Amino acid sequence: MEDKTEQAVYEALPALLLPWYAENARDLPWRHSREPYRVWVSEIMLQQTRVEAVIGYYNRFMAAFPTIYALAEAEESRVLKLWEGLGYYSRARNLQKTAKQIVDDFDGVFPDTAEALEKLPGIGAYTAGAIASICFECPSAAVDGNVLRIMARITADDSPIDLPATKRKIGAALEKVYPKGRCGAFTQALMELGACVCTPKSPGCTACPVQTLCAAHRENAVQSFPVKLPKAKKRVEERTVFLLRCGGETAICRREETGLLAGLWQFPNCAGALTVEEAVRWAEEHGVQPVGLFRSVHRTHIFTHIRWEMIGYLLDCAAKSADFVWAGREALTEAYALPTAFRMFLEDI
Ligand code: SF4
Numbered sequence: 199m200e201d202k203t204e205q206a207v208y209e210a211l212p213a214l215l216l217p218w219y220a221e222n223a224r225d226l227p228w229r230h231s232r233e234p235y236r237v238w239v240s241e242i243m244l245q246q247t248r249v250e251a252v253i254g255y256y257n258r259f260m261a262a263f264p265t266i267y268a269l270a271e272a273e274e275s276r277v278l279k280l281w282e283g284l285g286y287y288s289r290a291r292n293l294q295k296t297a298k299q300i301v302d303d304f305d306g307v308f309p310d311t312a313e314a315l316e317k318l319p320g321i322g323a324y325t326a327g328a329i330a331s332i333c334f335e336c337p338s339a340a341v342d343g344n345v346l347r348i349m350a351r352i353t354a355d356d357s358p359i360d361l362p363a364t365k366r367k368i369g370a371a372l373e374k375v376y377p378k379g380r381c382g383a384f385t386q387a388l389m390e391l392g393a394c395v396c397t398p399k400s401p402g403c404t405a406c407p408v409q410t411l412c413a414a415h416r417e418n419a420v421q422s423f424p425v426k427l428p429k430a431k432k433r434v435e436e437r438t439v440f441l442l443r444c445g446g447e448t449a450i451c452r453r454e455e456t457g458l459l460a461g462l463w464q465f466p467n468c469a470g471a472l473t474v475e476e477a478v479r480w481a482e483e484h485g486v487q488p489v490g491l492f493r494s495v496h497r498t499h500i501f502t503h504i505r506w507e508m509i510g511y512l513l514d515c516a517a518k519s520a521d522f523v524w525a526g527r528e529a530l531t532e533a534y535a536l537p538t539a540f541r542m543f544l545e546d547i
Pocket residue numbers: 348351352395396397401402403404406407408409412414415420
């Protein structure tokens with residue numbers, strides 16, 4: 199195929215993508231309705247999280263909070279509990295904050311433009327574009343990593359996709375070709391192509407509906423796109439986690455209200471990798487009278503910028519210090535929102 203100008207490539211996209219999407223769209227629970235509340239919750243859950251992992255969370259969340267009013271009125275602890283394991287907990291808090299604002303300021307009705315949506319807490323340009331196009335048929339692009347990767351490959355664009363200017367350029371070019379009356383389908387078709395065909399590591403070019411347009415494929419250079427800026431190295435933090443057991447219950451405490459995993463529950467822990475002797479002394483100083491080390495375990499948890507290397511000491515104790523809340527197995531799994539970094543120790547207790 200002869201080379202097309204970049205604009206012509208963008209213009210040709212909807213005609214190729216929309217019929218493919220109509221045939222191949224996966225049946226996902228949030229696609230059963232264009233109700234903004236449902237689309238919004240799904241988009242927030244899908245940030246940084248795989249579709250397969252989100253489906254169960256989404257269905258449970260919708261069963262618990264079927265309307266924006268139900269979410270606005272819910273106890274925060276219940277919202278966090280239903281989010282447990284999805285990570286990035288500020289998303290759950292912002293979700294509820296936004297629900298309250300929409301109920302208080304907009305009578306429970308979502309604003310219907312990307313510009314107005316973006317003014318709400320926790321709704322960035324991507325989510326605003328997704329809601330505006332899918333629910334209100336606005337020609338507003340939803341540009342995430344998937345869309346950046348697809349467009350960088352199709353146009354063999356070597357601008358680093360981490361740069362805001364690249365995102366703006368691709369978003370503006372897409373918005374010029376959003377098809378009237380099919381805006382929601384076009385946004386979802388791009389998302390679907392990125393999730394199912396033009397994947398990061400092994401794109402399925404032979405079955406790709408836009409293969410005839412794709413410069414990276416034509417130049418046999420698919421793996422050279424997208425171009426990214428070099429990644430900053432993750433900081434490694436060592437932590438010691440205390441799994442203190444007494445009378446069938448385990449000690450937990452709440453994290454600070456600000457910072458990483460703010461306000462969530464955790465097993466008591468401290469910075470650094472303590473030796474067994476140091477860990478026993480720490481437990482004595484916290485009044486739990488350790489009587490024996492049951493075992494020690496190593497666990498690693500990776501956040502966006504930090505890697506926690508954790509050593510957990512499972513200590514049997516003779517006293518329930520008031521420094522902690524003491525919870526039985528069922529309460530630990532059912533009642534308290536423990537982030538994954540700590541939940542991974544549950545199997546050791
Ligand atoms: S042809 Fe390959 S690289 Fe190009 S858009 Fe399709 S899947 Fe992606």
